[in-house]
Amino acid sequence: MNSTAISVKNLCLSINGQSILENINLNVKSNELISVIGPNGSGKTTLLRAILGFIKIDSGSIEILGEQNIKGRLHVGYIPQFIKRDSDFPLTVRDIMLSGKYSGYFRKYSKEDIHSADKYIEEFSLSRLKNKRIHELSGGEMQRVLIARALVRNPKILLMDEPTSSVDKKSQDEFFMLLSRLRERMAIILVTHDLGAVSTYIERIICLNHKINYDGPTAEGLTKLDETYKGSINIINHSHHGDK
Amino acid sequence: MFEYRFIQIAFIASLLISILSAVIGTFVVMRKMTSIAGSIAHSAFGGLGLGLLLNLNPVYIAIPFTMAVAGFFSLFKKAMRISEESALTIIWSFGMSLGILLMNFKAGFSGEVLGYLFGSILAVSMSDIGLMLASILLTLLxxxxxxxxxxxxxxxxxxxxLxxxxxxxxDLIFYMLTALTVVILIKVAGVLVIIAFLTIPPIIARRxxxxxxxxxxxxxxxxxVFSFSGMILSFYFDLPTGPSIVMISILTLFLVSVFKRK
Structure with a gap:
């Protein structure tokens, strides 16, 4: 049960000659729920994207479920902070949910796929929105759709980048309760600024500022945080700014 | 006007152009590729000029030429050390300049430039119709x-x-199909009309x-509707067909933008 979900060894990454990640070593077990925190521009989003193989790394290795990340990423659900989408794209919420059931070339969606997508639409209280186009959704509703779409795929690992940045306090609490349930069947890495919620729900945190400054229990990490970052993180910060 | 055979063929051509540009144009607009389609369309001039210089059918030379340009851009756009926008502008001006330069070496071909800019839908041949049918089949497939x-x-x-x-x-397949569509339609509709065909109707439709x-x-x-009304207008008022079609499309887009908000 406690096998390794993600293994990052000696990862170095630079963009346009500027070092973004320096000698990152990270091991995440299946069923672990961890949070990556750090100031804006510290490389949090870049780390997630490197794990997924979306960005070329300079050196080091990244494995997902024991396979090279390019292969292993098929088992990962990723919820980006933003998607580069055209808000006029003529897709409904139901179309987007169904796309989560994509299973390969020449394979049509089966009745089970449609049933499963509908089940998640209901579970995530999206029934009212299912025939709406994406430009009709609020930021929080779109975020819920993206989380539900990622889960429709039954991922073994979930990577989330500031998933609560556009939702209200009540929805945030519900969201963290959901994560606590989900960790029973998957590893979760959560990038967030919201240290208030992290201190309540997350047991292990990674403090990142180009390199890992701390990796361990949340309670201990939060006491060292202020010294490490010299106040560059707001302790309960619902900032909407993303990483570079 | 329908008693003339060339008019009948022009209407059939419009029907085929409409199918091809509706499919490709919808994705050009959705993928925010309108400037890319414009650059690909203008790069086709290089191939057309080469074909004329070599005394070969310009369209047959322009097809591989334009597909090569589009394929190169699709494969290497992320690796280029200049911005995508700059690369597109370079492709645009390179294609046009090369085409006009090569056409200039052939005496009596200066009129061809205007022909390829606005096309000549009233001078469509049966072989043009055949080419369009083949590319529609490939695209729909x-x-x-x-x-x-x-x-x-x-x-x-x-x-x-993921x-x-x-x-x-x-991405590559889509660029190739866009290049093919552009070249097939260039003689019939002309570069400027193709860009209008590929962009204005999908922009209106998505609302x-x-x-x-x-x-x-x-x-x-x-x-x-745009091509038929453009042709009827040009026939009865003796106006150039391509620009008439473009102006009707733009007027409709303007009216839709004013009266139909999201």
Whole structure:
């Protein structure tokens, strides 16, 4: 049960000659729920994207479920902070949910796929929105759709980048309760600024500022945080700014 | 006016152009590729000029030439050390300049430039119709088989990658089909009309529909209305056909933008 979900060894990454990640070593077990925190521009989003193989790394290795990340990423659900989408794209919420059931070339969606997508639409209280186009959704509703779409795929690992940045306090609490349930069947890495919620729900945190400054229990990490970052993180910060 | 054979053929050509540009145009607009389509269209001039210089059918030379340019851009756009916008502008001016330069070496071909800019829908031959039919078949086949992959990679490329879709391959296929469409239609409709055909109807259509398929059908209907009304207008008022079609499309887009908000 406690096998390794993600293994990052000696990862170095630079963009346009500027070092973004320096000698990152990270091991995440299946069923672990961890949070990556750090100031804006510290490389949090870049780390997630490197794990997924979306960005070329300079050196080091990244494995997902024991396979090279390019292969292993098929088992990962990723919820980006933003998607580069055209808000006029003529897709409904139901179309987007169904796309989560994509299973390969020449394979049509089966009745089970449609049933499963509908089940998640209901579970995530999206029934009212299912025939709406994406430009009709609020930021929080779109975020819920993206989380539900990622889960429709039954991922073994979930990577989330500031998933609560556009939702209200009540929805945030519900969201963290959901994560606590989900960790029973998957590893979760959560990038967030919201240290208030992290201190309540997350047991292990990674403090990142180009390199890992701390990796361990949340309670201990939060006491060292202020010294490490010299106040560059707001302790309960619902900032909407993303990483570079 | 329908008693003339050339008019009959022109209307058939409009029907075929409308099908091809509705399918390709819908994705050009959804993928925010209108400037890319414009650059590909203008790069076709290089191939046309080469064909004229070599005394070969310019369209047959322009097809591989334009597909090569589009394929190169699709494969290497992320590796270029200049911005995508700059690269497109260079492709645009390179194609046009090369084409006009090569056409200039052939005496008596200066009129060809204007012909390829606005096309000559009233001078369509049966071999042009054959070429259009073949490319419609190829395009519909590609979109019919890979519609989910093309839609997914157009909407959210990173999610498509995580689903195991080879987005680079589908990007390349789409660029190739766009290049093919542009060259096939260039003689009939002209570069400026093609750009209007590929962009204006889908931009109007997406305001009214909730699915890609409906967007394609509505774009097709709009293309048909614009080209038929443009031809009728040009026939009765002795106006150039291509610019008439473009002006009717733009006027409709303006009216829709004013009266139909999202």
């Amino acid at each position: 590609a979109f019919g088989i890979f519609s989910r992959e093309i839609v997914l990679s157009s909407f959210d490329e990173e999610f498509a990658i 689903c195991g879709i080879n987005t680079k391959l589908f 009214f529909v909730k699915s890609i398929l409906k967007m394609i059908f509505l774009s097709f209907a709009l293309n048909l």
